Amino acid sequence: MCGIIGVTGAAEPLQVMLDALALLEYRGYDSAGVVLVDDDRLWRRRDAVRGHSLETLREAAADAPAHMTAGIGHTRWATHGAAVERNAHPHCDCSGTVAIVHNGIIENYQELWDKLAAEGHTRSSETDSEVVAHLLERELATGAGLAEALRRCVGELRGDFALAAVTTREPQVIAAARRTSPLILGRIDGTGLVASDIAALLGTTRDLYQLADDEIAEVRPDSISVVGLDGQQRGLVPLEVGWDLVAARRDGYDDFMSKEIHEQPRALADTLMGRLHVDGTTELEELRLTGSDLDEIERVVLMGCGSAYYACLSGRIAFEHWARMPAEVEIASEFRYRDAILGEHTLVVAVSQSGETVDTFHALREARRRGAKTIALTNVVDSLLAREADGALYTRAGPEIGVASTKCHATQIVMLQLLALHFARQRGAIEPEEGRDLAGGLLALPGLVGRAIARMDDYFSVANRLSEVQDVYFLGRRVGYAVALEGALKLKELAYVRAEAYPAGEMKHGPIALIDESAVVVAVATRGRLWEKVMANIAEVKARGATVVVVCGEGDEETKAVAEEFLEIPVVPELLSPAVAIVPLQALAYGVARARGNDVDRPRNLAKVVTVE
Ligand code: M6R
Secondary structure, eight states, rough: EEEEEEESSSSSSHHHHHHHHHHHGGGOOOOSEEEEEEESSSEEEEHHHETTHHHHHHHHHGGGSSSSOOOEEEEEEOSSSSSSSSSSSEEEEESSSSEEEEEEEEEHHHHHHHHHHHHTTTOSSOOOOOHHHHHHHHHHHHTHHHHHHHHHHHTTOOEEEEEEEETSSSOOOOOEEEEOOEEEEEETTTTTOOOOOOHHHHHHHHOOOETEEEEEEETTTTTTEETTTTTTOOEEOOOOOOOOOGGOOTTTOSSHHHHHHHTTHHHHHHTTTTBBBBOOOOOOOOGGOOOHHHOOOEEEEEEEEEHHHHHHHHHHHHHHOOOHOEEEEEEEEEEEEOOOOOTTTTEEEEEEEESSSSHHHHEEEEHHTTTTTEEEEEETTTTHHHSSSSSEEEEOOOOSSSSSOOOOHHHHHHHHHHHHHHHHHTTTOSOHHHHHHHHHHHHHHHHHHHHHTHHHHHHHHHHHTTTTEEEEEEEEOTTHHHHHHHHHOOOOOOOOOEEEEEEGGGGGGGGGGGGGGEEEEEEOOOOOTTTTHHHHHHHHHHHHOOOOEEEEEEEOOHTTTTEEEEEEEEEOOOGGGHHHHHHHHHHHHHHHHTTTTTEEEEEEEESSSSSOO
C-alpha cells in the first residue's frame, strides 16, 4: 500500500509532492512525510495524525527552504511499527544525509539490522524500511553513486518493495527501484519524476515509463537511466495511460464512494460496450485465447481477495449454469500456499480492481508456474497482474478512489458473467435463443442499476433507522449468498459494525444460536429458484426475535410483509441480480457509516491497494 512521490528539477518540488500525495493518500493515510534535498542538507517534515497529516505538511511548507533541488514524499499504511511520527517516512541514515521512502515489506530486515547494528548503525524507528537508508549509507561510504549504491542494496533485500532515495552528495538525483510493488517514472520540461501510481502524475505529464522488477533507475532533471541488478543498461519502456485526472475528482459529490456508487450504470455500460451484442454474440479478443484454446479448457478457477473474491462467487454460478463448466473459487491469499492441482487445461481468472494486490499477483504467478492458462480481470490497464497474465480483460470502470469497492465490484461480476456467456456460446452449451436472452439481460443491467440508484433516499432512510445496530447477519442463497457476503463486508469496513454473512440454509447448523431480539438480519430475498426456502429461513430468525430487513423485487408485497424494513430493487432475472441487489447494501453501509460520522472514503485501518501479504 503506501504512496511514493519523487521530484527533481522542479522550481517548487515541495508543491509538486504535496499535490501528488493528496492523490496518493487513498493508498494509506496513517502518516505522511516529505524530504527536500540540496548539496548541504535534508529538510524533513513528517506527521502522523491519521487522515490529516497532509494538512500539517501544507502548513509546514511555509517554513520550507527555497531552492532545494529534489525531494521525496510518502503517505503510509502502517505495517511494521505503529502509526506514529517516528515511523513515518522518509527515513534517514545515521549521518542525516540519505533519505528513503518505501512501499512493501523487507522480509529480511531483522537479519540486515543485526549486521548493520554490529557495524555501529543505530535506528530511530521500528520500521522494516529504515534499514535501506543505512544500507545506502554503507554503500555510499565506499564512493559509489546513489543509484549504484541502491543497486547493491536491492541485491540484499528479500520481499516486495518500491523504493526512492535521495542524498546530499548528489542532490539532483533520485534513485528508485522496485520488486513486485509498483513504481513508475516520468519527465516533463527539465523535471524528473517517480511515483507509485499513475494517478499521482497524470495531472503533470503523460511522458511516463515503466520500471520492471529488480531494475534501478537514476532520475535526473533532464535524464532517466535504468539498469538491471546485473548493472547492465536497460531501455526505457513507455507507459500507455487512458485515464485523466478529471475522472479521478469528486465532481460535486460529498465523497468518492457516493460518486462511484452513482457511476455504476456508466461503468457497467462501458464494460459491456463492444463486447456483447443483442444477438448474443461476444467479442473478447483481449483474452488472447483462440477458439481451440477455449475448447481445450476443462475447468475454470476464479480467484481474488475481498470484494473481488465475492464477485468470483457470483461468476462461478454463471460458469456452471450457462457454460456447464466445472468452476471453482479461491481466496487468492490462501491459494498460493495450497498444493493446488492445475494444468494446461485449467483457466485461472485472477480478479483485482487495482491489479496490484500482492496476494492475487502471487496466486496468479503460482497458477502459471503450475501450468494453467491465466487471465487478469482488472480495472487498471498495464497493471502488475495484467502484465503477468497470458491475457487481460479490463473492467473499464474508471478510477475507483473510495477504499470500499463499489463500481469495480459490480463491473467484475458482469465481466465474469460476460466471460461465462462467451464460453457458453463457444462450447455450444446454450442455444442461440438463450444466448440472445442472456445478452438482453446483461445489456439491461446498467439501466436496472440506475433504477436502483434512483431509490437511494429510501435506502438511506432504512440506514438512518438502523444507524445504532450492533450485530447484523446477512443471509442469502446461490447468488444471493455472494451478495450477502459483499453487503456484510461493506458494513464492516465502512460502519465498523459486526456483520456476518451466512448461506441462509446454514443458520440452523449453528449460527442461529446467536439470534435474539437484538439481532438484525438482512436477507437477500429476491425471487429465484430458492425464494421459498429463503422465506422459510427468514421465518426461523423471526421466530427468535430478529429484526428483519429484506432486499426484494419492486412491489413484492408477499416478501415485504415478513420484514420490518425492505430495500426494493427492480425485478431482474436471478443469476443477473447481484450487480443490482448489491446497490441497496452499498447504500445501507454508506448511510450507517455517515450517520456514525465515519470517513467513508478512508475507513480506519484500511488502504485501497493492498501490496503486502
Ligand atoms: O484491488 P483488488 O480488487 O485486488 O482489492 C481486493 C480487496 O482488497 C478489495 O476488494 C477490498 O476487499 C475492498 N476494500 C472491499 O471494499
